[in-house]
Amino acid sequence: MDYKKIVEEIVTGAGGKDNITGATHCVTRLRLTLNEETFDKEKLENIDGAKGVFFNKGQLQIVFGTGLVDRVYEAFVKELGIGDLGSEQTSALTTPTDKSFKGQTQEFFKAFSDIFVTLIPAIVGCAMLLGIRAIFNTTGIFGLEGSLADNYRWAKDIASFLNIIATGLNFLPVFVAYSATKRFGGNPVFGIILGLILIHPDLANRFEYMQGKLQTVNNWDLFGLEIPQVAFQGGIFPAILSSLFMAKFEKFITKRIPQMLTFIFVPAITILVSSLALFLVFGPLGDIVAAGIGSVANFLYMKAGVLGAAIFAALLQPLVITGTHHMIGSIEAQLLSETGFNYIQPLWAVSIISQGGAALGMFFLAKKKSKRREIAVSSFIPTLVGVSEPAIFAVNLKDSIVPFISAVIGAGIGGAYMKIFDVKALGFGLTGIPGITIVNPPVMIHYVIGCLVALAVPIVILVVYNKFKGVAGAEV
Incomplete structure (x- = not known):
């Protein structure tokens, strides 16, 4: 080439x-x-x-x-x-x-994607290690009574070792604060400090605090304000919001302190003010944001059951087109921090592979040895590793919206299947074939079946639709 x-x-x-x-x-x-x-x-x-x-x-x-x-x-x-x-x-x-509300909204959502892009390899690596650990801890595997770890000392020790070296997921707010501070133009080392404050071991556990399980909680009396001495374990949104404030405040204070004194005063003042902002404003606000977004996701997946999961999966790729899908990664990180599981990853998987199915359907409908066939198959292959854009823009929306809609339907059906069999992942950032490595082992077979269903549905729809009405872009 x-x-x-x-x-x-x-x-x-x-x-x-x-x-x-x-x-x-x-x-x-x-x-x-x-x-x-x-x-x-x-x-x-x-x-x-x-x-x-x-x-x-x-x-x-x-x-x-x-x-x-x-x-x-x-x-x-x-x-x-x-x-x-x-x-x-x-x-x-x-x-x-474009400085319009739409343009600014798109940039806001993209910022969330930028924060997690650099973290995904580490998160995926830790999730894969936890997936391997789950094999040793899964009851009944290989026909055993109990788990491998229950039956063999070597298996128990390996599982324990894997749990320690996959500890990155326990400190996710630190990584998020680092990446967010860097993304927003602040000193990333200050972000690390802020992240460590979020999960400081001397502070009470926030999960227990929010659930009302703590009988007593100590407060700080600062400037007449009572501040609970509670950490922000799993605080993805508090980390992002506080990091944004800290990056902006660092620039603000740097301009207002004589240059010869910036080395001493800027770090101290930035960390002090940002920490106060974390506990007084952005921590509680982050909890509200996370609770709100989590409620929507929880309603669709938990309360609305199979139908909700189908709608959730069906909407993911339309969100990709608008650019408003970037915040989904934050929700996945929040789920992972709070529960250790991520039910959105399987929905992502079926939404992407279904776009590949639509591209493959257009491959079958196109003339042999045509350029459209070449583009269709080359656009299908990336969906196997979790990339849908070539299939969407080069094939499924090129001549007609029918292939894209068929893929949306396939995603919905695949999402319903994933919900029925409670398919969850131990991390995020991987879908398609690589996604198998971070799926909870007991339901791995259903992850594969769900993806195959999502792949097949749009192909069937396109073939049938083309027979009766014709699909634009077919047979050319």
């Missing part, structure tokens, strides 16, 4: 080098920030390896797919002389040029 030629065609299609002010990329898409929203969509779509083109959140986004987008971006940087972008620069580039 001639990457230099691809870059040249991108530049031409994007309106020339002078029209490109910045570039970055995500897992599947090359993202360009333009001076003017003028570009040749047809020319860009015909670039070798391109699977789709759209303009969203102030950016021209070209879908290349996993792996390929990295090589295209490297060539783009080399040819145009653009330096690699750090997180703060990338954040600046992704700020919507």
Whole structure:
């Protein structure tokens, strides 16, 4: 593949080098920030390896797919002389040029995604270790009475060791505070300190406090205010909100203290004020936010039962299109911190694989040896590892909304199946085939079956629909 030629065609299609002010990329898409929203969509779509083109959140986004987008971006940087972008620069580039409420809302949701992107590998690693530990602790496995750990000393010790080295999930608020402070432009070391305050062992357990299980709770009398001496275990939202405040306050106070004194006073004042803000404002507010979002998720999954889970799963990919899906990761982290399980991961899995099923359905309907077939199958493959954008933008929404809707229906049915068999994960960030590694072992087989159901449903719908009404984009 001639990457230099691809870059040249991108530049031409994007309106020339002078029209490109910045570039970055995500897992599947090359993202360009333009001076003017003028570009040749047809020319860009015909670039070798391109699977789709759209303009969203102030950016021209070209879908290349996993792996390929990295090589295209490297060539783009080399040819145009653009330096690699750090997180703060990338954040600046992704700020919507549109200052409307919609644009600001999209950027707010994207911030949540940015916070968790760097944490996902660690979370996934710890979750996989806990998944292995669960094999040793699962009752009745291999036909035993009790678990492996109950029957064998070596199994018990391995399970204990795995529990210790997977301890990262116990300190998730620390990592979130670090990443959030860095994302919002503050000193990430201050974020670590804030995170440690959130889970300080000398403070009372917040889960027990919120459930009314503590008979007595000590209070601080600070400036006439009574502040409960309670930690924020599992406090994902308090960590994010407090980190945002701390990053902004650090910049504010730095500008107002003489430069020769900043080294001494800025850290002390920033940590003091941010900690007060945590206990007085953002901790309680974070609890309210988490409770509110959790209530919606809890209602759909727990109270509304199978129907609610189906609706939840069906809505996930429409949220991906709007960019408002980024906060879901925060909910998953909150669930993981509070319960040790994540019921949203299986719903993510079926929602993504169903988009792959729709792309595969369009593959079967397209003419043999056509470019549409090539694009369809190459867009299907990423869904097996949890990436749906190529399937959505290059196939399922290209000529008609029918493939996308068929996938939404497949996701709903797959989500209902996951609910019926109580499929849960021990982490988040992995779906598709890799997601098997973090699924609770006793229900792993149902995770696989649920994904296969979600894959098959849109294929059946498209074949039947095409027979009676015809699907735009088929047989071309």
